[in-house]
Structure formats: C-alpha cells, structure tokens
Amino acid sequence: MSTVLELDGVTKRYGEQPPVAALRGVSFSVRQGELVAIVGPSGSGKSTLLHVIGTLERPTSGVVRIGGVDAAQLSDRELSRLRAREIGFVFQQFFLAEHATARENVADGLLYAGVPAEERLRRADEALERVGLADRATFKPTKLSGGERQRVAIARALVGKPAIVLADEPTGNLDSATGASIMALIRELNAAGATIVMITHDAELADGLPRQVRVRDGQVVSDCP
Template sequence: MISLTDVSKTYPGGVTALAAVSLEIARGELVAIVGPSGSGKSTMLNIIGTLDRPTSGEVRIDGYDVSKLPDRRLAALRATGIGFVFQHFHLAPGVSALDNVADGLLYGGLRRAERRRRAAAALERAGLGHRLGHEPHELSGGERQRVAIARAVAGDPPLLLADEPTGALDSVSGTGVMELLRALNASGTTVVIITHDREIAAALPRRVPMRDGRVVPDPDTGHRTGRDADRGAGPGRRHAGSGAM
C-alpha cells in the first residue's frame, strides 16, 4: 500500500524534516508512526497523504508513483484513495453530523441523496446512528472525532491516515476512538496512526519509531522498522502495488 524509498524533505533554510527514509506498509496493516515533536512524523504523514512532495526519493501509494501522476490524477487519488483524520476535528459549525460527513463526498460526483445515504451508513458504523441530526456543539469530543472518522471513511478509501486522533480527547473517549480505528482495520482498511503517545503505539501490531527525521529501531524489540521490518498478520493483506483504485 505504501512504499517510500530514500525519501528526504528539506525546507527553505536547510531544515531537514526527513532524511533518506525507506519504509513499506502492506495493505491491511495497522501501524503507529511514533516519535516526539520534531521527529518528522507529521511530515511523513503529509508525504504519504500526497499533501506534500519530497525533495528527493520515490513515493508509491497503492502501486502509483505519485511523482508521475498529473495533478488531476493525484487529486483523485487523494480524494478517493486516502482518508484523513486530524487531532482537531475540523467539523463545520451549525451543520449536522450527517451533513458534515456527506459534504466530505462532494468531490465524488454523487447526488445529494446518495451522499447522505453513505454518510448515514458511515455514522452508523462509527456508532453514531442516533446522533445524525446533532450539530458539533451538541456532541462530546469523542463523538466529534467519530464524526470526523466517519467523514474520512464514507467514501470507503483503502488507506486511512490519522494524525494524533486521540490527542484532544480524555482517556475514555480516546479508547473508544482507538477501538473504532481497530474495527476499521479489521474490516480491511489500512490504518496509519501518527502519535507521540508510546502507550497507544505499544498497543498496535507494528510501530515505526522516528527521531530527527529518520526511522530508527524499535526500542521495545530492537527490530528494524522500515522496509525490512517483520509484519504480523492482517486482514486482506496483499503486496503493495497488487491493486489499483
């Protein structure tokens, strides 16, 4: 699903956020990219999500070399192949949960009735079937994050990227959000979680620790975590590049 080869990212002023990172994540994996602030993990997410381009190196998502995709194809990959969840929910105020999720499908060319049908199904899957008409201010933090996750997966993308999805939540709400992400992974979605929380990372099947823009050995196992890392079993796994969207 994800293949990075010698990927580096240097910003103006000579700031290196990623330094020759090589990483493979197979279809169906549940992975934590973990590290302190400034380790490069958010830059990694932006590059995996095609929100940013590397200074050098190759990035393949679901078999596509993203550097060779024209802008329209790249936008289509981002819109239909990748779901994004962020620490802050980015829900539209004064808009129901149903329409917050349905509006995430606007660029898919679907009719309004179909967008709302898919949105309702995604919210049911997220355990919010009873909150369809509630606006963000009427929801708890955990419920708002569930709405954001429902919006990210309403289009059934094969890859979900979650950037500190529990960072703004209390421990109970955070546990519920992690259970939802596990359930999505069990149904076949590849889930990559960016986190600084080592407890969250330790509970996941695979960890990719980062420091100073590099992937480093997992301190809990001593194993390599990049291209040659051992991987546990996962649902619906195929080698990256074996499918097309």
C-alpha cells in the same frame, strides 16, 4: 495482501541557506489491512511524514506510491483526485463544519469524488452506523461530545472507502476514557478491513498496536511488527 503505501528513499528539505532536512531517506511500506503506528517525539519528522504520505506536500526526492501510483508523477489536479479517492484523513482538531449536521459533514467527504448528492447522504448514514452514531446523524457538532465529534471525523474519513486512513494524533484532544474508546473503534474498523496509519508521539499507545514504525531526526530507527 497488496501494498497500498510505499515510500522509497523519501527526503524532504526546507529552505536553502542552509537547507533543513525534515526527512532523510525514509523507506517503508504498508499492506492492505494493516494497522500501523508512526511514533516519535516532537521534531522527529512525523508531521512532515504525514503531509508527504497524504500527498499534501511533495517529497524533495524519493518515491511515494499510493495504491501503486507514483504520486510525484501526477499533476496537482490528478493529485487532488488521488487524495479524494484513496486517502482518508482524521485529525485531532476534528475540522467539522459547525453549521452542518453529522450526516452532512460525513457526506462532504465525498464532495470531490464525483458522487451524486443522494448517494453521498446514503453512504454517510452507513458510515455513521459503522462508528456507532446512527442516532446522532441530524445533530450538529455543537450538540456532540468530543468523542462523538471524533467519531464523525472518522466516519468522514471512511465514507469514500479509501485505500488508507491517516490518523494524526486522533486521541490528542480527548480525555483518557474517551481516547480509549476511539482506539477501540480504530481497532474494530481495522479488524473489519480498514488500513489505518496512525501518527502519534505516545509510545505507550503505539505499543498497543500491531506494528510500530519509530522515527527520530527524520529517519526510521525501527520497524517492529
């Protein structure tokens, strides 16, 4: 399997007097088809790591490669294109447009990938079917449960067939039963070939995944398959 994500000596510092080191020489890679938890307590650097992996922030030093491409060498426009095509995001807040249907919300995941409108809707329907929401395609988020809204968000992340899906605390806003069903879906999608990196503070949840990269004080302290 090919490597879809590689971090080599990544640092991130904020401010100048004195600078605050959020990441300190982080190195690890993720291969195609893996399901990985990045786990650590609040303040460990998880969120910064998510932003750097997702190319939302540039590292202070070190290399971040997505699908073999060194993100630091790209212009802002090229970076936006890479993000649109290679990375799917799932956040605990869902970030769905309330006025749009589930189908339209998912189709919007292809807006910046240059896909024609009719094809966007067709692929949105396919993605909703994958997450078990084919019968909710015309519903707006206000008519959906929290678990269903998270499924729409996951479908939106998957619709562009990205190299990697980044899930930030995807069960954080859900009750335990609904959270368990979302985790079951994530495992299902991974078994079908999706590469998923999940950021979480929940050590118990992380322990149930095939690999855990544990971070503390901006450093990787263990990487357990």
